Amino acid sequence: MENMQGKHFSITDPKDVNTVIYQVNKTEKEYLDKFPKYTVERLESTEELRGEGKKKTFYVDNPSPEGNQLVILSFGKDKVVVNMGLLYGDKVRITKRPIPVKFDTLYSEEETEYKDFPYTPNLKRPISIIDPETTEEVKPVLYFDEKTNEIKGKCKLKPYKSYFAFEIREDK
Numbered sequence: 001m002e003n004m005q006g007k008h009f010s011i012t013d014p015k016d017v018n019t020v021i022y023q024v025n026k027t028e029k030e031y032l033d034k035f036p037k038y039t040v041e042r043l044e045s046t047e048e049l050r051g052e053g054k055k056k057t058f059y060v061d062n063p064s065p066e067g068n069q070l071v072i073l074s075f076g077k078d079k080v081v082v083n084m085g086l087l088y089g090d091k092v093r094i095t096k097r098p099i100p101v102k103f104d105t106l107y108s109e110e111e112t113e114y115k116d117f118p119y120t121p122n123l124k125r126p127i128s129i130i131d132p133e134t135t136e137e138v139k140p141v142l143y144f145d146e147k148t149n150e151i152k153g154k155c156k157l158k159p160y161k162s163y164f165a166f167e168i169r170e171d172k
Helices: none
Strands: 006-013 018-026 038-042 044-050 053-061 068-076 079-088 091-094 101-108 112-118 127-130 141-145 150-157 161-168
Touching (some): 018 053
Antiparallel strands (some): 006 053, 018 068, 112 150, 141 150
16 A cells, blocks of 8 residues: 655635645656646545634645745635745645746626636646635636647636736746
Protein backbone atom coordinates (compact mmCIF):
# COMPACT_ATOMS: atom_id res chain seq x y z
CA MET A 1 0.00 0.00 0.00
CA GLU A 2 1.30 3.40 -0.98
CA ASN A 3 1.68 6.07 1.72
CA MET A 4 0.12 9.42 0.93
CA GLN A 5 2.44 12.34 1.63
CA GLY A 6 0.90 15.66 2.47
CA LYS A 7 0.73 18.81 4.56
CA HIS A 8 -2.08 20.85 5.95
CA PHE A 9 -2.48 24.33 7.39
CA SER A 10 -5.37 26.34 8.81
CA ILE A 11 -6.70 29.88 8.63
CA THR A 12 -9.67 31.51 10.33
CA ASP A 13 -12.12 33.47 8.20
CA PRO A 14 -14.06 36.28 9.88
CA LYS A 15 -17.82 36.49 9.46
CA ASP A 16 -18.90 37.16 5.83
CA VAL A 17 -15.49 36.19 4.38
CA ASN A 18 -14.82 32.96 2.51
CA THR A 19 -11.24 32.06 1.58
CA VAL A 20 -10.25 29.60 -1.14
CA ILE A 21 -6.68 28.65 -1.98
CA TYR A 22 -5.14 27.45 -5.22
CA GLN A 23 -1.79 25.80 -5.74
CA VAL A 24 0.23 27.04 -8.70
CA ASN A 25 1.82 24.18 -10.68
CA LYS A 26 4.66 24.63 -13.13
CA THR A 27 4.21 22.64 -16.35
CA GLU A 28 6.86 19.99 -16.99
CA LYS A 29 9.58 21.06 -19.45
CA GLU A 30 8.67 18.53 -22.14
CA TYR A 31 5.17 20.09 -22.44
CA LEU A 32 6.12 23.79 -22.38
CA ASP A 33 6.06 24.17 -26.17
CA LYS A 34 2.34 23.22 -26.29
CA PHE A 35 0.91 24.20 -22.89
CA PRO A 36 0.89 27.20 -20.53
CA LYS A 37 3.85 27.53 -18.17
CA TYR A 38 1.57 27.51 -15.09
CA THR A 39 -1.67 25.79 -14.14
CA VAL A 40 -3.84 26.18 -11.04
CA GLU A 41 -5.36 23.55 -8.76
CA ARG A 42 -7.82 24.28 -5.99
CA LEU A 43 -6.83 22.89 -2.59
CA GLU A 44 -9.26 20.63 -0.79
CA SER A 45 -10.41 22.01 2.54
CA THR A 46 -12.54 21.30 5.57
CA GLU A 47 -14.13 23.86 7.85
CA GLU A 48 -15.47 24.12 11.37
CA LEU A 49 -17.40 26.93 13.00
CA ARG A 50 -15.50 28.98 15.58
CA GLY A 51 -17.76 31.58 17.17
CA GLU A 52 -18.60 34.14 14.47
CA GLY A 53 -15.87 32.85 12.12
CA LYS A 54 -14.84 29.60 10.42
CA LYS A 55 -11.59 27.70 10.83
CA LYS A 56 -10.59 26.28 7.44
CA THR A 57 -7.95 23.61 7.04
CA PHE A 58 -6.34 23.25 3.59
CA TYR A 59 -4.54 20.14 2.34
CA VAL A 60 -1.56 19.89 -0.03
CA ASP A 61 -0.83 16.41 -1.41
CA ASN A 62 2.82 15.63 -2.17
CA PRO A 63 4.31 19.00 -1.17
CA SER A 64 7.40 20.07 -3.11
CA PRO A 65 10.72 20.29 -1.21
CA GLU A 66 11.25 23.68 -2.96
CA GLY A 67 7.90 24.90 -1.62
CA ASN A 68 4.42 25.22 -3.13
CA GLN A 69 3.24 28.56 -4.52
CA LEU A 70 -0.28 29.48 -3.43
CA VAL A 71 -2.91 31.98 -4.57
CA ILE A 72 -5.08 32.98 -1.61
CA LEU A 73 -8.46 34.48 -2.53
CA SER A 74 -10.63 35.93 0.25
CA PHE A 75 -14.15 36.72 -0.93
CA GLY A 76 -16.07 39.31 1.10
CA LYS A 77 -19.08 41.43 0.35
CA ASP A 78 -18.45 43.08 -3.04
CA LYS A 79 -14.66 42.55 -3.01
CA VAL A 80 -11.93 39.96 -3.38
CA VAL A 81 -8.57 40.19 -1.63
CA VAL A 82 -5.78 38.43 -3.57
CA ASN A 83 -2.61 37.31 -1.79
CA MET A 84 0.26 35.09 -2.83
CA GLY A 85 1.82 32.60 -0.44
CA LEU A 86 4.42 29.88 -0.21
CA LEU A 87 4.02 26.62 1.68
CA TYR A 88 7.58 25.78 2.65
CA GLY A 89 8.24 23.05 5.17
CA ASP A 90 5.64 23.44 7.89
CA LYS A 91 4.98 27.15 7.37
CA VAL A 92 2.91 29.28 5.01
CA ARG A 93 4.54 32.59 4.22
CA ILE A 94 2.83 35.43 2.44
CA THR A 95 5.18 36.48 -0.35
CA LYS A 96 6.47 40.02 -0.75
CA ARG A 97 7.10 39.61 -4.49
CA PRO A 98 4.06 37.90 -5.97
CA ILE A 99 4.01 36.08 -9.27
CA PRO A 100 1.88 37.86 -11.90
CA VAL A 101 -1.82 37.08 -11.68
CA LYS A 102 -4.30 38.38 -14.21
CA PHE A 103 -7.84 38.60 -12.88
CA ASP A 104 -11.10 39.95 -14.23
CA THR A 105 -14.70 40.29 -13.22
CA LEU A 106 -16.91 38.71 -15.88
CA TYR A 107 -20.49 39.87 -16.39
CA SER A 108 -22.99 39.52 -19.21
CA GLU A 109 -26.69 40.11 -19.63
CA GLU A 110 -26.93 37.04 -21.84
CA GLU A 111 -25.96 33.44 -21.21
CA THR A 112 -22.48 33.14 -22.60
CA GLU A 113 -19.59 30.73 -23.02
CA TYR A 114 -16.25 31.92 -21.79
CA LYS A 115 -13.12 31.24 -23.78
CA ASP A 116 -11.51 28.05 -25.01
CA PHE A 117 -8.56 27.16 -22.82
CA PRO A 118 -6.22 24.21 -23.24
CA TYR A 119 -5.59 21.52 -20.67
CA THR A 120 -2.28 19.82 -19.97
CA PRO A 121 -2.04 16.02 -20.40
CA ASN A 122 -2.85 15.53 -16.69
CA LEU A 123 -6.02 17.66 -17.17
CA LYS A 124 -4.83 20.81 -15.40
CA ARG A 125 -5.70 24.26 -16.72
CA PRO A 126 -4.22 27.76 -16.50
CA ILE A 127 -7.46 29.60 -15.63
CA SER A 128 -10.15 29.35 -12.98
CA ILE A 129 -13.57 31.02 -12.92
CA ILE A 130 -15.27 31.38 -9.54
CA ASP A 131 -18.79 32.34 -8.48
CA PRO A 132 -18.02 35.00 -5.82
CA GLU A 133 -21.31 34.39 -3.98
CA THR A 134 -20.66 30.69 -3.33
CA THR A 135 -16.88 30.64 -4.00
CA GLU A 136 -17.47 27.48 -6.06
CA GLU A 137 -15.61 27.00 -9.32
CA VAL A 138 -17.54 27.10 -12.56
CA LYS A 139 -16.82 23.65 -13.93
CA PRO A 140 -15.75 23.72 -17.56
CA VAL A 141 -17.20 21.46 -20.22
CA LEU A 142 -14.34 19.48 -21.75
CA TYR A 143 -14.14 18.65 -25.44
CA PHE A 144 -11.56 17.43 -27.93
CA ASP A 145 -10.60 20.03 -30.54
CA GLU A 146 -9.83 18.00 -33.67
CA LYS A 147 -8.24 20.97 -35.47
CA THR A 148 -5.57 21.49 -32.80
CA ASN A 149 -5.59 17.91 -31.47
CA GLU A 150 -6.02 19.20 -27.89
CA ILE A 151 -8.38 18.77 -24.96
CA LYS A 152 -10.00 22.14 -24.26
CA GLY A 153 -12.61 23.54 -21.92
CA LYS A 154 -15.37 26.16 -22.03
CA CYS A 155 -17.34 27.57 -19.12
CA LYS A 156 -21.03 28.49 -19.37
CA LEU A 157 -21.82 31.71 -17.51
CA LYS A 158 -25.31 32.64 -16.38
CA PRO A 159 -26.82 36.01 -17.34
CA TYR A 160 -26.97 38.91 -14.85
CA LYS A 161 -24.32 37.35 -12.64
CA SER A 162 -20.73 38.40 -11.91
CA TYR A 163 -17.84 35.95 -11.87
CA PHE A 164 -14.21 36.22 -10.78
CA ALA A 165 -11.64 34.77 -13.19
CA PHE A 166 -7.90 34.48 -12.71
CA GLU A 167 -4.94 33.11 -14.61
CA ILE A 168 -1.27 32.72 -13.73
CA ARG A 169 0.99 34.16 -16.39
CA GLU A 170 4.69 34.14 -17.03
CA ASP A 171 6.46 37.29 -15.85
CA LYS A 172 7.90 38.93 -18.99
